[in-house]
Amino acid sequence: MTGMIERLPGWPALPDLFGWVESGLPGVHAVRALHGIRVEEQLADGKYVLRAELPGIDPAEDVEITFAAGVLTLRAERSEETTEKHRTELRSGTFARSLRQPAGAKHDEATAEYKDGVLTITVPVPEAKKAGTRTIPVRHL
Template sequence: MNGVMERLPGFPALPELFGWVEGGIPGTHLPAGLHGIRVEEHLKEGIYVLRAELPGIEPDKDVEITVEENVLTLRAERSEEKTEKHRTEFRYGTFARSVRLPSGAKGDEATAQYKDGVLTIMVPVPEEKAGTRTIPVRRG
């Protein structure tokens, strides 16, 4: 298995199963009432793209996105409807996730869009040009 733990189909990954913070330190748990956010990320044509699963929220009032010291933090809150339920597996409360942005990312130029329960955040990451520099040699 080359040191990689495979999971059986239909079973959640260990961090998800035990409520650990994905991408965090194994064995650490989220505080009570705080839930993790499932994300996927990729870099495409100079843009860092983070997609987050956030079904059932009002993005204009329930989501806060901040960037501080090259760390993007996403917080959302979903309130529980006050009806008597026979059963619920929905999660309510505060959801949060922080990710480190790639080097050179322009967090102050980030944009976000919410569609079909998925929040997409895009952050420009300019390509660094590796120019040639001539170093003069002085006589000593």
């Protein structure tokens, strides 16, 4: 080998494969697709903070945040329309992400803010009491 990647005969190149995955299955035209949301989580100072990248959405209309059974679920929907001289293209998709919350998270006190394409959700979490280390002796019978 000379440092180049060789393809087996009949196998597509990786960029072609990635293009196929992004465009979907041939012959199937989905109106809505489910995508992931890039997030950053942090637990510090008695609060859980989730930052999610959601550029180009209207947070009042296109975002839903729910809590159930210790799981925060974030859903967002985006529609985009591009118009050229003789062509209009519509693209839409639903984005979703579910994340387990720390024990004791106070969901009824959660807040959410949207600025510059980033949604920040803050959930108060009581600090866990630190248990001391205890050594348990083993009895020999």
